[in-house]
Amino acid sequence: MAGATTAQRGGERRQPDSGPPPSARRPRRGPRPLPRRPRLLLLVLALTLLVGGFGTWVLYGSDWLRVERVSVHWTEGPRRLTEDQIVAAAGISLGTPLASLDQEAVADRMLAELPRLASVDVVRGWPNGVSLKVREREAEVLIPDGDRYAEVDADGVRFGEVDEAVAGVPLLDLDLEDSPSTRRFGEDRVRREAVGVAAALPESVRRDTRVIRVTSYDSITLELSGDRTVRWGSAEDSAAKAEALGVVMQAARDARHFDVSVPSAPAVVGG
Template sequence: MAGPTTARRGEKKSRPGPPSAGAPTGRRLRWARVRFRAPGRRGLIIITVLAVLLGGFGAWALYASDWFRVARVEATGTDVLTPREVVAAADAPMDTPLISVNTDAMARRVTSRLPRVKSVDVERSWPDTIGLKVTERTPELVMREDGKFVEVDIEGVRFATVATAPQGVPLLELAVSDFPGPRRFGNDRLRRAGAEAARDLSAAVHRDVRTVRVRSYDSITLELTGGRRVAWGSSEQGAEKAKVLTALLKAARDARHFDVSVPSAPAASRS
C-alpha cells in the first residue's frame, strides 16, 4: 500500500503556463488578419464615391452656397484715417464667395487710393468677414508748399497735404539748384537723407530742431532753437553723429555752430 501512495505523492502536477512572448495566441492571429486585411473592390468603390461626394459638397459650400459669402469688412490700425475710409478704398466685392476674393488686388486699391497707408494686410475671417490691418505712414518732416504743408515719411515719400504742420515735426528745405545732387540721387533720395538725419537724433535734440536743410547728399544742415546750426554732412553714420552732437551741446552750451560731419573730430564755435 505504501508503494503506490508514495508514487502518487512524488508525481508533479503539470499546469499549462502562459504563452511565450514570441508565440501569438489564436486571438492575436485573428486580430492581425483583420487589422491588415486590404479593402476589397467593393470597399474601394464605396470609399471613392464618398470622397467625391464630400469634395463636391465642400466645393458647393465654398463657392455656391450662402454660408461663406462676404458680408462684413473691418479695418484696424488706423490713426489719422478712419476705418470707414479704408473700407471704402478697399472696395470689397460684397456677397461674393469669401474664398474667391482677390486679397492682393484689395491691398493695392487701398495703398493707391490712400497714400497715407504704408501697408495693409488683407485677411479672410471665416465665415463671412474680410479684415484690413493698416499701417499708416508717419511724418518725419514737412515741406512748405502753396501755403500748406506736405508730410514726408522716413522713406522720403510725400504722402499727405495738411493745413497745419504737425507739432514737433521739423521743416524740410531742399536747396539743391546749384549742386549735382538731384541729378545723381533725385529729390526722393535727398528727402530720405534729410528724414534719416532727423530720425537719428535723440528725443531731446529732436525737440529743438526747427529746420533740416538739404543742399546735396553730403551737405545736410540742422537749424535748432536759439539760432544754433549743426553741420551734419551726409546721412551716413547718423547714430554716431547723434550721440556726438548730444554730448557737444551739453559741453559747449554757449556755442552757436556745431560740426559733426566727421563724428570722430567734432567741433563747436560761438561764431
C-alpha cells in the same frame, strides 16, 4: 460454384460512361464578385466625391460663408484716415464668397488708392468677416509746398499734405537750385538722404529741430530752437553723428553752434 461466380462478376462489369465530361456538367455561375479591397476603394472614392462636391457648394454656392462685414484695425502709428475711406478703397462687396476673396488684389488696390497707407494685411474671418489690418505712414519731415506742407515718411515718400506745420516734425528746406548735387545725385536721392538725417536724430533733438536745410549732398544744417545750429555735413554716418551730437550737447549745454560733420571729433563752434 467458383466458375459461375467468376462469370457473374464478369457480367456485372460496368461499361464506360458515354455522357459529357464532368466539366461540362458543372452548373453555370453568375459574375464573380469584386474582392473586398476594390469595393472599399470604390466606396471611399464615392464618399470623397460626395463630400468634395458638398464642400465646394458650401464654400461657393451656399449663403453660409459669404462676406457680411468688413472691419478695420490700425496696428500702430497715426490714424488720419477714416474707417469709411479704408473700406471704400478695399472695394469688397458684401455677399462675396469668402473663399473667393483675392486678398492680395484687395491689398494692392488699397495701397494704390490710399498713399497714406504704409502696409495692409487682409485677413479672412470665418465664417462671415474680413479684417483689414492697416498701418499709416508717419511724417518724418514736412516740405513747404505753396500754402501747404507735403508729408514725407522715413523712406522719402511723399504721401499726403497738411494745411499747417505739425509740432515736433521738422521742415525740410531743399535749396538745391545752383547745386551740382542735383545733377550728380538727383533731387529725389538728396531728399531721401536728408530724411534719413531726421530719422536718425534722438527724440530730444528731433523735438527741438525746426528746419533741416540742405544746400548740397554734403552740406546739411540743422536749425534748432533757441537759435542753435548743427553742422551735419553729408547724410553719411548719420547714426554716429547723432550719437556724437548727444554727447557734445550734454558737455556744452549753453553752446549754440555744433559741428558733427566728423563724428569722431565733434566740436562746439563759437562757444
